[in-house]
Amino acid sequence: MAASGKRFPHLRLLAVISALLPMIAGCSTMAQDVRVDGTVWQPDEKTANPSAHWDVLGAENLLIQWTAFDDMSLIDGTPLPGAPYHIDWQRIGREPWAKNVILGLAAYPSESKARANVPKLVAQSLDIARTPVPLHVTGYYFPVEVDPTWTDVSSFAARLVALPRPLWITVYDQSNIGPVPLADWMQTWLPPDIGVFFQDGCGVYAREPGVARQYLDVLSERFGKGRIRVIAEAFRPVDASTFRPATPEELLPQLRAYNGYSVYLFDGPHYVPDDTIRQLAPAAAAAKGM
Structure with missing residues (x-):
């Protein structure tokens, strides 16, 4: 030996x-750095002046969840009264993470109220879409979220005809009926010219990232990959009504699982600060001097 x-x-x-x-x-x-295509921003008084380096993650696209809520507008010049806080849209339009904006329209943050008032929100949304904003708007988002528990979803879909294109909506599956049944259900009502942001459900522990990837694969095969984008939930529950930012260790499996898909973080201003960005993309952060 x-x-x-x-x-x-x-x-x-x-x-x-x-x-x-x-x-x-x-x-x-x-x-290894992870990358995303965009961030979501759900404007409120706390995040009226959003600021972080989401572009270090590759984000150049911003989905603004809404520009009017509870019958108040965040944009000057609409028939609605103004919101109690001001947003510097000029500054947002100059940010590297907002080169392309999908403009959220009119909303009620209460899901039940939003679903019960779709015609009213469509009318308000048309006023918003006609109002100039200093942003590079590449599409519109109607912020009434959809899931398989909505029995009157066909009436909702019919109302979408009036809204401008390109148009996006959100679909989620908190009931966990599964990717194929979800795609079957969507096929019964989804108009062919509307894109879908699929909420991955990881933020509320509805599913693991690998299962969310299965949803993306099925939806993309059924509707075309160009019509499907994924919202990676960058939060975790603290209790029944409050949430905390997800840690980098929690976010990494999500972002890696969705490789090859268009990923948007929900949401950047509330849940993805620079400390998290540095850990998700250390090389790009170092190159930028963060």
């Missing part, structure tokens, strides 16, 4: 290298 060791020292070297490879690969995986 001793002679064999002297004659073949490279075997010991190979054994050492083999043992180290998983450790090296693990370090490389942890250090």
Whole structure:
């Protein structure tokens, strides 16, 4: 045995290298930057002046959840009264993470109220869409969220005809009926010219990232990949009514699972600060001097 060791020292070297490879690969995986296409911003008084380096993650697209809520407008010049706080849209339009904006229209933050008042929200949304904003608007988002519990969803879909295009909506599956049943249900009512942001459900522990990826694969095969984008929920529950930012360790499996899809973080201003960005994209952050 001793002679064999002297004659073949490279075997010991190979054994050492083999043992180290998983450790090296693990370090490389942890250090590898992740990227997203965009962020979501749900404007409120706390985030009226959003500021962070989401562009370091690759984000150049901003989905603004709404520009009017509870019969008040965040944009000057609409028939609605103004909201109690002001947003500097000029400044937002200059941000590198807002090069392209999907403009959210009129909303009621209460889901039940929104679903009961779709015609009214459509009328308010048309007024908003006609009002100039200093943003590079590449599409519109109607902020009435949809899931399979909505029995009157066909009437909702019929109202979407009046809204400007390109138009996006949100679909989620908190009931966990599964990707194929969800796609089957969507096929019964979804207009062919409307895109879908699918909420991954990870923020409320509805599913794991790998299962959310299965939803994306099925929806993309059914409706076309260009019509499907994913909202990665960047929060976790603290209790029944409050949420905290997800940690980088919690976000990494989500973002890596959706590789190849158009990913938007929900939402940047509330849940993805610069400290998280530095850990998600250390190389890009260092290059920018963060």
